[in-house]
Amino acid sequence: MVKNQLENERKKTKELECGQANYISGKSELEEFFLECVEEVKKNIKKRKEFQIKNTRYSKSTAKTTVSTSSKEPKLAGFASQDKAKVIELLMENDNVLLFLYEKLFPVTTLSTNQIMMKTEQ
DSSP states (O other): OHHHHHHHHHHHHHHHHHHHHHHHHHHHHHHHHHHHHHHHHHHHHHHHHHHHHHHSOOOHHHHHHHHHHHTSOOOGGGOOHHHHHHHHHHHHTOHHHHHHHHHHHSOOOSSOHHHHHHHHHO
């Protein structure tokens, strides 16, 4: 009897540890994907700025200083609203992100519909 209880508690502990590990790894995967989306948008910003520089007619000295400053990595604070929207768009295109959000918005309850119906009839 005590051995069975001990064994059951060990199984529950292992399940909880696995669940915690899955949660942590899932979170880091989402964070990693978010950072990849941000990096992709940064590349687009850099390309856009380089294109603007090429198409704008400046004097040679102004063009040189502009080119040298455009080679810097864009900062998050420098994101325009269209850039922020693009990051969100990239996130929402990913099935794993959508699944994660769905699970958080609509968590699965431990009681089945039949169990709920039986409790309300009593």
